[in-house]
Amino acid sequence: MQINFSGLRALVTGAGKGIGRDTVKALHDSGAKVVAVSRTKEDLVSLSKEHPGLEPVCLDLGDWEATERALGNIGPIDLLVNNAAVLLPEPFLEVSKEAFDRTINVNLRSVIQVSQMVARGMIARGVSGSIVNVSSIVARAPVANLTSYSSTKGAMDMLTKIMALELGPHQIRVNTVNPTVVLTNMGKQVVAYPELAKSIKERTPLKKFAEVEDVVYSILFLLSDKSAMTNGLGIVVDGGYLAC
Numbered sequence: 001m002q003i004n005f006s007g008l009r010a011l012v013t014g015a016g017k018g019i020g021r022d023t024v025k026a027l028h029d030s031g032a033k034v035v036a037v038s039r040t041k042e043d044l045v046s047l048s049k050e051h052p053g054l055e056p057v058c059l060d061l062g063d064w065e066a067t068e069r070a071l072g073n074i075g076p077i078d079l080l081v082n083n084a085a086v087l088l089p090e091p092f093l094e095v096s097k098e099a100f101d102r103t104i105n106v107n108l109r110s111v112i113q114v115s116q117m118v119a120r121g122m123i124a125r126g127v128s129g130s131i132v133n134v135s136s137i138v139a140r141a142p143v144a145n146l147t148s149y150s151s152t153k154g155a156m157d158m159l160t161k162i163m164a165l166e167l168g169p170h171q172i173r174v175n176t177v178n179p180t181v182v183l184t185n186m187g188k189q190v191v192a193y194p195e196l197a198k199s200i201k202e203r204t205p206l207k208k209f210a211e212v213e214d215v216v217y218s219i220l221f222l223l224s225d226k227s228a229m230t231n232g233l234g235i236v237v238d239g240g241y242l243a244c
Contacts, residue, residue: 006031014084017041018184048064061110128171164232206239
């Protein structure tokens with residue numbers, strides 16, 4: 001199945017590392033013009049060298065006003081991947097205001113803000129579009145020490161349904177991908193808890209964690225017209241974890 005995004009412009013948040021970085025590369029290789037958003041300038045510099053023609057935007061999405069300034073006039077976007085996230089592990093009884101607020105602002109509030117800007121542009125232009133929100137299996141299954149992160153991902157899954165409901169009449173589709181642990185820098189924070197990592201892998205029928213490309217391929221499918229009737233749903237990339 002060939003997916004071609006020629007003539008389309010995509011925006012990817014959290015583009016500097018992991019899933020976001022590989023999504024940018026895959027979109028670029030599939031013909032899209034890509035706006036890559038990351039708060040780490042060095043990551044954007046190296047990414048731009050690897051893939052000339054990208055539009056890098058250095059931005060902390062946790063800052064509402066800065067996001068408005070940086071992306072308010074970004075121009076027409078056809079495809080959006082809300083991937084940016086922070087993971088700040090804390091036991092429930094030790095959740096701090098600072099960590100919770102930071103997690104909410106980056107993982108959830110920025111999704112609303114960026115999606116509003118992009119969707120308004122699509123509606124004004126009278127074009128269809130696709131938005132993919134990168135969620136997690138912890139939106140659907142509790143995992144200890146991830147109170148803030150899990151709460152934002154659970155909220156993201158419902159936000160996605162609401163967006164799909166309200167934006168669908170404008171021919172804008174909104175879906176999620178819900179991966180298990182992926183061994184990116186963020187995923188390594190989870191496997192730093194050996195017992196937790198062991199329990200997740202043992203419950204997974206395929207007995208392994210996901211590769212970055214497993215998630216990227218699902219994102220590309222949901223962005224493309226190959227999934228033209230998929231809206232308000234999630235592709236679970238978990239090796240069967242939630243089936244058990």
